[in-house]
Amino acid sequence: MDKPLTGGCACGAVRYELKSPPFDAGWCHCRTCQRNSGAPAMVFASVPAGHLVWTRGADLIRAFASSGFGHRSFCGACGTPFLMEVDHQPETVDFSVATLDDPAAAAPGFHIFWGSRIPWFEPKDDLPRHEKFRPDTRGLAGTEPPE
Ligand SMILES: [Zn+2]
């Protein structure tokens, strides 16, 4: 990357920088994303573990177990959701794309958990739609609940 992508939360207390370009950006319509964001769906993208570096407010980051196999991190001051880390994918972290200063830099390429989509939310794109996880999800080993 010429210039590292940067991002931050709504209150501005937490800032981060990406050490490599994000990949696997996609919409997630699971109930956890809906509750966590207060929105019908979230867009996450991945970077290798350690490649999202807090540049301000690291001490404000809080986390909660969002399932039996993962947790989510957010700004403890304003609640902006940042990260989803999944036990069976320790080599990557997923971050919420909308927190980038330039969210256009990581366009989603698919939908997951389409099965729990809120019916009035109807994206008009022609991206692949998966009822739950993508069939090729890394390390999935038959896990069922959303992240
Ligand atoms: Zn904040």
Ligand SMILES: [Zn+2]
């Ligand atoms: Zn989700």
